[in-house]
Amino acid sequence: MLELIAAxxxxxxxxxxxxxxxxxRIANTEALERAETRLALCTGKLEQELAYTTAKWxxxxxxxxxxxxxxxxxxFQVSKSDALAAxxxxxxxxxxxxxxxxxxxxxxxxxxxxQRVHLATKIAKLESYAREFDGP
Numbered sequence: 001m002l003e004l005i006a007a008x009x010x011x012x013x014x015x016x017x018x019x020x021x022x023x024x025r026i027a028n029t030e031a032l033e034r035a036e037t038r039l040a041l042c043t044g045k046l047e048q049e050l051a052y053t054t055a056k057w058x059x060x061x062x063x064x065x066x067x068x069x070x071x072x073x074x075x076f077q078v079s080k081s082d083a084l085a086a087x088x089x090x091x092x093x094x095x096x097x098x099x100x101x102x103x104x105x106x107x108x109x110x111x112x113x114x115q116r117v118h119l120a121t122k123i124a125k126l127e128s129y130a131r132e133f134d135g136p
Contacts, residue, residue: 034102038074038117041066042100045076046119049096053080057125059094065103075103077110092125
């Protein structure tokens with residue numbers, strides 16, 4: 001009986017820290033997966049906006065979510081401007097900003113405690129881009 005009690009104590013001493021470590025690793029893995037999802041979706045949205053902007057030169061800012069990709073809790077906001085204050089040049093250079101976040105509370109707006117990814121780039125208006133998308 002004494003051996004059983006001693007073995008239980010030894011296992012408990014070793015098992016409790018191991019379980020805590022496992023819980024911590026699972027939480028870190030989930031946070032990393034969410035961060036990777038945000039980055040992948042943000043990169044894809046930025047590339048999509050680059051292609052659309054070079055083809056049509058429409059500077060419409062918009063927002064939405066990625067429910068069509070199975071991620072309804074991930075939202076995005078796209079801002080495009082050719083204003084000098086935004087880093088553009090009217091009619092010839094546009095700044096494109098994409099913000100992606102996990103909308104944890106489901107209110108479709110970015111809150112200070114929600115994790116986010118922000119990517120930005122600029123693209124010039126070139127006739128060769130427009131001709132490529134219009135066809136020969």
